[in-house]
Amino acid sequence: MRVILDTAIFTDKSINPLELYCLLRFGTEERHLIQTEPIDSKEISDWLDKQPEEDRIWFEFALMDGVRSATNINPAFPSFTIRVSSIKQSIWNATPYPVLSLEDATNFLYRPLIIFLENRRSDRAFLETVANIVTIELNFQTGEIVSGRERLKWLVARNWIDFQTGGGITESLSWIKEISAKPEQYLRSFMLFDSDALSPGKPGENSSNVVEACHKIPGFDTHYHQLKRRAIENYLPIEVLAEIWVKQVKAKEKRKRESKVRAFRKLTPPQRHHFNMKKGFEGDKQHSAKVGNLYAYLDTLTKQRLISGFGGKMAELFKQEPPQIKAEWLLQDNQLSEIEPLVLKILALV
Numbered sequence: 134m135r136v137i138l139d140t141a142i143f144t145d146k147s148i149n150p151l152e153l154y155c156l157l158r159f160g161t162e163e164r165h166l167i168q169t170e171p172i173d174s175k176e177i178s179d180w181l182d183k184q185p186e187e188d189r190i191w192f193e194f195a196l197m198d199g200v201r202s203a204t205n206i207n208p209a210f211p212s213f214t215i216r217v218s219s220i221k222q223s224i225w226n227a228t229p230y231p232v233l234s235l236e237d238a239t240n241f242l243y244r245p246l247i248i249f250l251e252n253r254r255s256d257r258a259f260l261e262t263v264a265n266i267v268t269i270e271l272n273f274q275t276g277e278i279v280s281g282r283e284r285l286k287w288l289v290a291r292n293w294i295d296f297q298t299g300g301g302i303t304e305s306l307s308w309i310k311e312i313s314a315k316p317e318q319y320l321r322s323f324m325l326f327d328s329d330a331l332s333p334g335k336p337g338e339n340s341s342n343v344v345e346a347c348h349k350i351p352g353f354d355t356h357y358h359q360l361k362r363r364a365i366e367n368y369l370p371i372e373v374l375a376e377i378w379v380k381q382v383k384a385k386e387k388r389k390r391e392s393k394v395r396a397f398r399k400l401t402p403p404q405r406h407h408f409n410m411k412k413g414f415e416g417d418k419q420h421s422a423k424v425g426n427l428y429a430y431l432d433t434l435t436k437q438r439l440i441s442g443f444g445g446k447m448a449e450l451f452k453q454e455p456p457q458i459k460a461e462w463l464l465q466d467n468q469l470s471e472i473e474p475l476v477l478k479i480l481a482l483v
Contacts, residue, residue, distance in 0.1 A: 134483065135166045135212040136199075136242065141219040142235060143180040148219065152239045154188075156217070159242055160195025164293060166212060167199040210477040213320070213355075215241070225316035226351050237317070245295040246288075246483045247322045249308055253298035256325060258451035259365040261285055265460045266469055267476045280460075281476040288483055302326055302339045309346045319350055323479055324357040327364045331423045333403050356482065358475045366410035366447040370462040371398055373450055377457055378443065396438035402467070404428060413442030 136156070142148060160167030169177055177196075181189050214230040215238060223233040233241060250256035267281030279287075288294045299308050305326050312318040324347065329337030336344070340359060347357045362368060374397065379390040400408065404427060409416040414436055417424055428436065450458065463472075 134242065135168065135214040136160075136238070137214065137216045138167065138169045139216065139218045140169060140171065140174045140176045142217065143176045145219040148235050152235050156235065156239050156242065157192045157195055160199055161191045163198070164291075165242055167195050169196060170216075172200060210474070210481045213482045225320070231316070231320070241317055241321065244317075244321045245293050246479070247318075248294060248296050248479065249305065249322060249324045250296060250298045251301055251305060251326050252448075253296050255448040255451065256298070256365060257296045259368065259448065260325065260475075262451045262456055262458050263368060263463055263468060263472045264476045265456065266463045267473045269476075269480065281472075281480075282456075284480060285476075293483055294479075302329065302337075302343065306339065306343050306346055309343060309350070313346070313350050316351075319353060319356065321482075322356060323482055325475075326357075326359060328360050328362065330361075330363050330407055331417060331420055332407055332425050332427045335423065355478055358478065361471055362406040363408070364410065365451065366443075367406050367408065368463075368466070368468060369410070369447060369450060370458070370466040371405075372462040372465070373458050374443070377450060377453075378447075393438055393443065396435045399435050400431070400439075404431070408439070409442055410447050411442050411445045413439050415440050416442060 136159070138156075142153065157167060159165040181192060184192065216227075216230060216232045217235055217238040218232050220232065220234050223231065223237040225231045225233075248257075248260075250260075261282050264281030264285055269279050269281055269284045271277045271279060271284075285294065289296070299305055305324060309319075309324065312322065324343070326343055327337075327340060329340045331337070336359060344357070344359055347353050350356075360368075371394065374394045375391075379387055379394060382390065397405065397408075407424075407427065414428070463469075
């Protein structure tokens with residue numbers, strides 16, 4: 134997160150100096166980008182000169198690093214910004230970004246970013262797996278680059294990201310309504326949820342209700358992601374099924390699974406993206422009207438082999454440690470165009 138400090142804070146005798154120290158230390162820890170506006174002023178220099186030498190060096194580093202790092206921000210996904218001013222009452226809905234008191238800002242910045250999921254274990258494993266195809270440039274001067282997966286795990290290890298869940302899409306809707314009047318909560322939150330779309334561009338009713346609720350919250354448009362494919366299982370590349378899922382069973386069952394994977398290969402990308410991975414065509418019989426003609430020209434034998442789907446434990450494939458799902462498989466499955474913006478949105482909010 135990007136934090137802009139008004140210079141008036143450094144001369145306001147009514148502020149709590151411990152809160153200012155705490156806020157600046159977020160910068161020394163590289164937790165947030167701390168900047169001042171203007172960047173260089175006599176007020177800041179005078180304040181820094183009064184600090185113990187060791188603290189002054191660290192605070193100067195934090196402020197300089199905040200400026201340098203800000204120049205490397207991806208313009209398509211700029212860091213979420215707040216302004217900290219010498220005020221008593223925070224203005225959460227100010228434009229272009231919230232203006233907070235020092236006390237509110239310190240409490241706000243100390244909170245971890247909550248990533249709210251339908252299923253914490255499966256969805257978290259999915260996010261960390263697919264994030265492996267995203268590259269993050271940590272330092273434009275040294276050229277240090279890590280994967281999105283590494284960055285997310287680094288942030289989680291420091292408790293700067295906290296995964297939470299409510300247990301399903303209806304609970305996600307309840308949660309977003311619950312926090313909708315609490316900017317100190319929803320501005321430190323991100324939601325990831327299935328589209329439940331049985332065909333391209335037609336999300337399920339419950340998923341659409343969550344999107345509608347998100348859009349009712351000021352400034353929340355970049356704080357959620359509705360998956361474009363039906364569910365996380367639809368992001369399992371065919372190679373995962375052929376190289377991992379098929380080999381989990383004994384020879385007789387293995388041949389059946391191989392036959393199912395061969396049939397799955399015959400589907401077009403849109404068909405694979407919205408196929409009922411758990412229950413197959415049988416599981417969608419009652420939703421035939423919503424499926425439309427997506428599978429109208431699929432041959433009978435292929436339909437028969439996919440009648441029962443792949444079973445209810447497909448999401449377990451995302452949980453394997455170390456990960457067995459290769460980044461090249463995800464890239465071949467054309468996932469980067471959706472996953473890269475998803476990961477960058479999250480990192481811009483942390």
